[in-house]
Amino acid sequence: MIQCKTSKAISGMGHSMKRKEDIRFIQGKGHYVDDIKLDGMLYMDITRSPYAYAKIKNIDISEAMKVPGVVAVITGKDLEKYNLHWMPTIMSDTQMVLPTDTVMYQAQEVAAVIATSRYAARDGPKQ
Amino acid sequence: MEITVTVNGEQHTQDVEPRMLLVHFIRENLNLTGTHIGCDTTSCGACTILLDGKSVKSCTILAVQANGKSVRTIESVAGADGHLHPLQEGFKENHGLHCGFCTPGMIMRSIELLENNPNPTEEEIRWGISGNLCRCTGYNNIVKAIEYASAKNRGVEPASTEPQFV
Numbered sequence: 001m002i003q004c005k006t007s008k009a010i011s012g013m014g015h016s017m018k019r020k021e022d023i024r025f026i027q028g029k030g031h032y033v034d035d036i037k038l039d040g041m042l043y044m045d046i047t048r049s050p051y052a053y054a055k056i057k058n059i060d061i062s063e064a065m066k067v068p069g070v071v072a073v074i075t076g077k078d079l080e081k082y083n084l085h086w087m088p089t090i091m092s093d094t095q096m097v098l099p100t101d102t103v104m105y106q107a108q109e110v111a112a113v114i115a116t117s118r119y120a121a122r123d124g125p126k127q
Numbered sequence: 128m129e130i131t132v133t134v135n136g137e138q139h140t141q142d143v144e145p146r147m148l149l150v151h152f153i154r155e156n157l158n159l160t161g162t163h164i165g166c167d168t169t170s171c172g173a174c175t176i177l178l179d180g181k182s183v184k185s186c187t188i189l190a191v192q193a194n195g196k197s198v199r200t201i202e203s204v205a206g207a208d209g210h211l212h213p214l215q216e217g218f219k220e221n222h223g224l225h226c227g228f229c230t231p232g233m234i235m236r237s238i239e240l241l242e243n244n245p246n247p248t249e250e251e252i253r254w255g256i257s258g259n260l261c262r263c264t265g266y267n268n269i270v271k272a273i274e275y276a277s278a279k280n281r282g283v284e285p286a287s288t289e290p291q292f293v
Contacts, residue, residue, distance in 0.1 A: 016290050018219065025227025026215040028161020028201035032228065035160035118151070119144055 069120030
């Protein structure tokens, strides 16, 4: 049986140290990212392509914009204006964010709907 | 649709869309963010709460289904003066959590588990929490935490939480 000669107060080595963060988590008082609420926060949902490989002729956002609560719909063309439609990744290459003229795989993100409630954001893609 | 739900002893009446999930109602409308959303597939159990005393995954219950019922979430488990429930103490003493995301769901599930079976065997505990997933701990310490709480509830001395050196 290993005996620890130094007292807990001095070194802590060999002694069981309880965690400090547990007390918040076991009461549900953690601040995980989804728990954070800031003023002016909006929700996003994504419209996906049903086709595996298709040319985008036009994306009509007028129906989605009519849904109450929808603030904006962002497509590849919008990102192209800011040169954000391709962005660098952590692996030092660039990756397509939203397609501008051709959809590359089924269920690829085509447009992002931004709205004031998560349910309004879900309605946008349905249009 | 207007619904009235008693959450942690307080009655709330609000107008919600029929499609609103109970977990969104609890987290966003009532600002009780202790209950977490961990998946989109009813698999993880991080959203577990007690609905009329039964543990349920609130991501798969519509808010309107809770109309007229009582809901208990993790925020109600500790005493008003900060006094910890035996389960919470068990998780704390036995290192039953790492990131803590699954823990509220585990605790709410264990409350019902121990109410129905005050002295469960290890196998009964493992089956009992099989609806709650944990990515961090490997479940062993969660089982120990529940055994600790079960012992405390029965007035028996729980197993030692000091590390056992060989």
